[in-house]
Amino acid sequence: MKRHFLLSCILLVNSFVAPAQSIRLIAKSDSSFYSGSYVFGGSTHYGYSFGRALLNAESGDRTGIWGENLQWAPDEELFMSMGINSIRYTYQYDNDGRLTRSYGAGWNGTAWDTGGVTTYHYSNSIWDTTYVDEWIGVGQPLEPMSREIRTYGPDGLLTTELQLWDNVMNAYENDRMVTNTYTAGKLTEVLTTIWDGTAYTPYSLAEYTYSGDNMDTASNAYYSGGWIYTSRGIYIYDGNNDVVVTEIQGWQNNVWETTLRWHMDYDNDHNMLSRLEETLTNGVWENTIALQCTYTSANLIETQAELPWNATSGSFIPQQGSGKIRYYYEEFDPAGVQNNVRHQSALKVYPNPASNTININLNTAQTTPFAITIFDATGKSVRHWNEAPTTFYQKQVDVSNLPSGNYFLRIDNRPQESVQFTIMK
Secondary structure (H helix, E strand, O other), X not given: OOOOOOOOOOOOEEEEEEOOEXXXXXXXXXXXXXXXXXXXXXXXXXXXXXXXXXXXXXXXXHXXXXXXXXXXOOOOOEEEEEOOOOEEEEEEEOOOOOEEEEEEEEEOOOOEEEEEEEEXXXXXXXXXXXXXXXXXXXXXXXXXXXXXXXXXXXXXXXXEEEEEEEOOOOEEEEEEEEEEEEEOOEEEEEEEEEEOOOOEEEEEEEEEEEEOOEEEEEEEEEEOOOEEEEEEEEEEEOOOOOEEEEEEEEEEOOEEEEEEEEEEEEOOOOOEEEEEEEEEEOOEEEEEEXXXXXXXXXXXXEEEEEEEEEOOOOEEOOXXXXXXXXXXXXXXXXXXXXXXXXOOOOEEEEOOOEOOEEEEEEOOOEOOOEEEEEEOOOOOXXXXXXXOOEOOEEEEEEOOOOOOEEEXXXXXXXXXXXXXXXXXX
């Protein structure tokens, strides 16, 4: 039985905290609440090569998650192990910092057994083709599995075409295509079509509407002789452009009915501190679960805890099986890092250093509305805005009013994703 590993780019943390020091993610642990305490369940470890030695290898509460020592590959930029001898991903980059290959391997009991390879191709620095191949056995050649072909327009990604390898035809065959539509530079429609052997036919549709720069609705539909709506999200913002209420609606009896909603709370730096979930039961809103987050002094996510509602105590508290994630970071000196230009990820900011404008590229899909925040060297938020879901994000931002110094830019719905840049006047 073949194993097919879903290979994706793990985005690295490279955020600025103080002059001559940067921070990067080195581990993430998962635990669950049982019998009055959290019990460790698994971990993800991140390792860096090209001379990126650890500066602060702490012990103490971190020792409990080292199920496996970090391994250093001299010709790979990133090594990651998930869990204890479970799955391992390895990544390669070119001299321009672009991800070129990723490998997936599973632990067979005695050694890592490589299962698949994903290869990324670029045209004029834009990611345009992805190939997924799989090893069919030790010593055997790679076998093609699939490829994605991307096209772009002035507003961003236009189409993504997925093709599957046909062993009989010995060629890639069409499977599905995703087409994006933009209005005034904003993504307003995502259409998925399926290849029926002769042409692409409608399959699913996502539609987005806006109030100013903020997206206020996201609707989903499927095709069955016509478009049939299934669900819709409504987003409500506060004066700081943070989403404070999200309502999830279902299409019932030809009207939208709210069935679930979230209430979010933030600090002054746009860090989400909590998200409380309610569901509508027999016409009454009932608390179900809360997500609570804490952050480091550098505004990087530190913990995420699920707290189910306890009707007896009338509060959100840990209960049997509820989960908690903790992130671990280290400081390092970028001046001592070899080939530092290669220490980049799918999130890119350029030019670096910049003077009046920066360009932001994000080569990973964002399936929900997301926000972007720029922090200065003290961790203070100096710029914050919202964006719509997209499969490829590209934007030019005016920073002429920001003074010279070091900054980092963060994708707020995935707080561990950030990148450092410098402004020089």
